[in-house]
């Protein structure tokens with residue numbers, strides 16, 4: 001049984017949530033005013049932006065309408081790396097009060113900066129995030145996002161405090177301590193990456209702790225793509241409502257978008273972050289409802305205004321208005337990133353497709369990992385799947401059948417042959433942060 | 445009449461089999477019967493122990509995937525044809541045997557075999573009627589310890 005507990009649109013939201021309910025004309029006015037200001041700011045203070053706009057022969061005065069945003073140059077992760085560390089800052093150091101950095105998977109990290117005003121906006125959008133997930137003053141929030149250079153920990157921390165909740169800054173890792181805190185402090189809400197929360201669930205089961213017996217009623221999960229199957233498993237096994245939130249350091253950190261009580265798409269805090277969906281190949285804007293790459297422009301950032309950031313996240317804007325009453329646009333949960341994708345024997349593969357196949361066979365999503373190797377010039381894909389007590393059998397044939405069924409389901413979806421290996425539980429590397437789904441051992 | 449057998453999932457890696465056995469040894473649990481079914485990729489370790497409840501939870505807590513299955517111990521005469529008689533009788537009753545393995549008894553001239561029948565209850569009833577000695581769990585386990 002799920003514990004039902006969140007408030008509806010009619011009552012009880014934190015006052016910070018007011019911009020989520022603005023009449024559309026008013027929202028568009030705010031956006032246009034802020035867009036013009038942020039473009040001017042970037043043009044005046046960021047060399048790269050000014051050069052690129054000059055190359056395209058446009059000036060801030062050319063932004064007369066929200067649709068003019070399509071004339072602006074994109075910003076990519078490579079731009080942030082190339083200007084490492086401070087090249088995109090628009091404020092002098094004397095006004096910058098915080099730096100964060102994201103661990104680049106390759107090479108240098110990227111550095112992001114905040115003025116005091118930026119931190120206030122960040123706390124505001126995270127307050128709106130928690131309110132959107134049904135949390136209130138009085139909730140006890142265990143924040144297992146990592147504190148430190150990563151934006152997750154502190155971002156969630158200040159938002160939950162501003163909401164009036166009680167924050168436990170436990171940070172990531174030390175799973176047994178997480179469980180102790182959760183039980184002893186009557187925690188009602190948990191912030192974590194979904195894969196880490198699954199790890200906590202596994203550990204709880206080993207220790208004989210049933211999270212459904214605890215006051216915990218809400219999970220606020222983000223920082224990596226996760227499937228609906230994972231959500232169902234988390235909600236069932238923990239007896240909570242599991243909400244998806246979205247953000248990225250380059251834009252602000254967590255707090256760019258959040259699900260609401262409907263759990264159907266994430267509302268973008270679009271008075272601060274202007275969304276577009278583009279064709280990732282041509283860069284052309286796509287109409288609402290069509291799937292493409294999410295592009296975000298910070299409308300109010302002072303220290304580091306970012307124009308048209310290519311997120312690499314594949315999604316679509318949901319054109320219908322939401323039953324929760326918010327007027328802000330929603331995008332569909334991000335199931336895949338354009339750079340999560342890998343190509344094997346000429347076929348584009350997304351880990352979410354493998355998840356769908358595993359789910360079909362097992363009913364719940366087991367832990368898995370995809371290993372790519374190259375033998376004699378031929379690419380091989382092997383999926384390692386942890387054996388669960390549900391599929392385990394004392395008979396070799398029954399296990400062989402499970403193995404074959406899993407391989408067949410994946411081959412059916414992908415259209416290529418894959419190897420499938422059953423492995424012992426916990427044998428797959430389970431980082432306490434993001435789950436590593438794909439290990440590419442091909443030397444390309 | 446029936447025994448609980450513990451099965452453990454193992455990856456097929458060298459030396460790996462020792463891990464669950466060491467764990468049980470450290471806890472003072474004797475292995476009374478054992479069989480390993482393996483393929484190139486994985487293995488299934490099947491164990492008969494006296495305190496199967498404790499063994500199961502120890503293994504589970506240590507992170508192994510474990511399953512309990514009912515198996516049937518049958519007393520067979522330790523001479524050529526002893527096993528064949530059981531198999532013939534099971535075949536006549538259309539009892540499906542998934543697998544079987546030996547269980548060492550310290551009684552000269554007798555041997556116990558562990559049978560994994562698809563339908564253990566029907567198997568016990570049939571074999572008893574046919575005059576075979578289906579062993580009681582307690583005395584059997586006591587006999588080997």
Ligand SMILES: [Zn+2]
Pocket residue numbers: 260261262267322323324325326
């Ligand atoms: Zn909504």
